[in-house]
Amino acid sequence: IETLLCDGPLKGVKAVVTSGPTHEAIDPVRFIANRSSGKQGHAIAAALAALGAEVTLVSGPVTIPDPPGLRVIRVESALQMLGAVRGALPADVVVCAAAVADWSVANRATEKRKKKVGDPPPTIELTPNPDILMTVSKAEAPVRPRLVVGFAAETERLLEHAADKLARKGCDWIVANDVSEATGTFGGDSNTVHIIDGAGTESWPAMGKDEVARNLAERIAKALGKM
Ligand code: CTP
Ligand code: CA
Numbered sequence: 210i211e212t213l214l215c216d217g218p219l220k221g222v223k224a225v226v227t228s229g230p231t232h233e234a235i236d237p238v239r240f241i242a243n244r245s246s247g248k249q250g251h252a253i254a255a256a257l258a259a260l261g262a263e264v265t266l267v268s269g270p271v272t273i274p275d276p277p278g279l280r281v282i283r284v285e286s287a288l289q290m291l292g293a294v295r296g297a298l299p300a301d302v303v304v305c306a307a308a309v310a311d312w313s314v315a316n317r318a319t320e321k322r323k324k325k326v327g328d329p330p331p332t333i334e335l336t337p338n339p340d341i342l343m344t345v346s347k348a349e350a351p352v353r354p355r356l357v358v359g360f361a362a363e364t365e366r367l368l369e370h371a372a373d374k375l376a377r378k379g380c381d382w383i384v385a386n387d388v389s390e391a392t393g394t395f396g397g398d399s400n401t402v403h404i405i406d407g408a409g410t411e412s413w414p415a416m417g418k419d420e421v422a423r424n425l426a427e428r429i430a431k432a433l434g435k436m
Contacts, residue, residue, distance in 0.1 A: 217261025218435040219426075223300040224262040225354075226254040227307035227341060229269035231287045235333060236318040240285075243308045244395040247271035249360075249386075250306030252422035254279055257302075260426050265297040269307055286313060287338035294341055298348075302356040302429055305342040305380075313338050346379035356432055358382045358425075364389040371405050382406045384425065404428070 228250020232240040247268060254266040255276035264279040267290055275281045282293045287309045294303070312335035322331055342359040357380040361371035364387070371385035385403040388394045392401065401415040404425075413424065430436040 217259065218430045219257060219260040219262035219433075222262045222302065222433060222435065224254075224257045224264045224302045224304070224429075225267065225294055225297045225300045226250055226257065226264060226304045227267045227269075227290060227294060227309070228254065229271040230308045231269045231290055231310045231338075232285045233287065233310045233313040233338075234285075234317050235314050236320065236322045238321050241310060241312075241314065241333075242270075243310065245269070245271075245308035246396045247273055248396075248398065249400060249418045249421065250304070251276055252419045253304050253306055253425055256419075256422035256426035257304075257429065259423075260430055262302075262426075265300075267293045267297065267307070269309075286310075287341070288313065291339050291341050291344065294345065298345070298354070299352050300354050301433060302358070303345050303354045304358045304425075304429075305345070306360050306384075307341070308362065309341055310338055312336060340378065342380055343378045346381075356381050356429060358384060358429070361385045362388040362394075368403060368405070368410060371403065372410075375405050384421075 229247035230243045230245040232242050234240050254264050258264045258279045266279055266281045268283055284290045284293050315334040315336040346357045359380040361374045361383050363370045367385050367387050371383045375383040383405045386400055398417055400418050400421050402413050404411040
């Protein structure tokens with residue numbers, strides 16, 4: 210009976226979740242990063258596992274602990290994250306919660322950049338990173354997961370930008386969250402989100418990131434016909 214109870218509605222369902230920031234190296238000792246803590250993505254991975262899914266969490270550099278009971282692949286850069294996600298496919302559901310750096314450093318130095326008195330500051334040249342969410346969403350069947358969920362972190366015109374991302378990236382849902390400074394979303398424990406899909410927008414009240422994760426995992430289970 211115990212085993213049966215632990216099985217959960219998502220037993221046999223394969224999920225991949227990206228979480229955390231990526232780091233893009235400038236030289237061996239410096240990198241470009243962002244404010245993502247990984248809390249929301251890790252909580253989603255844990256919530257899917259709690260419903261019985263077989264979860265691979267692809268995590269950028271974070272300081273929070275690995276959730277128990279799932280496979281964690283740690284990466285640093287966006288390119289590495291894409292590689293790890295590709296390696297974890299096929300999956301039934303992919304949730305891209307990572308704050309992937311939009312650019313990597315084109316003129317990355319193999320040795321530490323040294324400053325010399327009187328020299329102008331060095332210039333960092335950026336080159337676009339691959340879009341992991343779009344790559345997964347636009348994959349051909351049978352690699353294309355049944356459900357692909359993306360996030361839209363915005364500081365202004367949240368719903369407009371989020372709806373645009375849903376259309377542009379080809380994912381099935383966008384979880385839109387306001388990350389303007391006043392909300393304290395980055396690094397904080399609470400989140401106010403809106404779920405945008407082909408049918409419209411569902412706005413959820415402010416709640417803990419763990420609760421967002423549980424509700425999202427349940428919505429995913431229902432969408433897959435498992436609840
Ligand atoms: N994403 C991704 N790979 C990237 C950039 C973004 O997988 N290289 C995913 C994120 O994990 C998130 C969604 O795309 O699920 C939206 O990320 P966001 O940064 O909000 O969108 P961008 O398209 O990068 O647009 P911008 O940063 O200009 O708002
Ligand atoms: Ca971005």
